[in-house]
Amino acid sequence: MNVIIPPTANAQPIPDTLQSDPKFAVPKALEAEIDELITHYPQKRSASLMLLHALQENLGFISKEAVEWIAKKLELQPINIYELVTFYPMFRQKPIGKYHLKVCRTLSCALGGAHELHKHLCQKFGLDAHGHGAQTSKDGKYTVEFVECLASCGTAPVLMCNEDFHEGVSHGKADQIVGNCK
Ligand code: FES
Numbered sequence: 001m002n003v004i005i006p007p008t009a010n011a012q013p014i015p016d017t018l019q020s021d022p023k024f025a026v027p028k029a030l031e032a033e034i035d036e037l038i039t040h041y042p043q044k045r046s047a048s049l050m051l052l053h054a055l056q057e058n059l060g061f062i063s064k065e066a067v068e069w070i071a072k073k074l075e076l077q078p079i080n081i082y083e084l085v086t087f088y089p090m091f092r093q094k095p096i097g098k099y100h101l102k103v104c105r106t107l108s109c110a111l112g113g114a115h116e117l118h119k120h121l122c123q124k125f126g127l128d129a130h131g132h133g134a135q136t137s138k139d140g141k142y143t144v145e146f147v148e149c150l151a152s153c154g155t156a157p158v159l160m161c162n163e164d165f166h167e168g169v170s171h172g173k174a175d176q177i178v179g180n181c182k
Helices: 028-038 044-059 064-074 079-087 107-109 114-125 171-179
Strands: 101-102 144-148 160-161 165-167
Touching: 028 044, 028 064, 028 107, 044 064, 079 107, 079 165, 101 171, 107 160, 114 144, 114 171, 160 171, 165 171
Parallel strands: 101 144
Antiparallel strands: 101 160, 160 165
16 A cells, blocks of 8 residues: 655755756646646556656756655655655756767677767767766767667667667767767
8 A cells, every 4th residue: 555645834855966957847738748647647646757757858857846846746745756866767867968869788789889889979078988877068068878778789789869769870970970960
């Protein structure tokens, strides 16, 4: 049985590890979608992950304000949402660049040169090839991140640039892809 923690007038503060987003705002259309989404679950709390995905997809990352907004919407304490953000690595706690380069590192791509490709991109943007998680160039334009299988294992190594999918990505092809990012 799920235990529902009722919200209190003074919500418990969450650890100060999430970036604040002074411009945080949920567009009306998105809020309407979210309200509809919540109705699909027998308990509001069960929609927590879906709301996190929805805000990340639309706003780029999960800020402190996003955690508080979701908690309020689901009648939970912010810590209930914060613990999901810090547990699941797919939730970004920092803004990403205009171009998000996702390099698959699962077996076929790893064997096909994904690590060298990731290193090449990191060097290109002055990032630490051994750093963990998504890293963004100083100008805020490019984010490079390892991801797991992108479901095209026969055409390794595979890379996504925002929503565009690229197969058999050599270093030269990666340079071309980046060159097309304006
Ligand atoms: S292993 Fe890279 S797409 Fe499957």
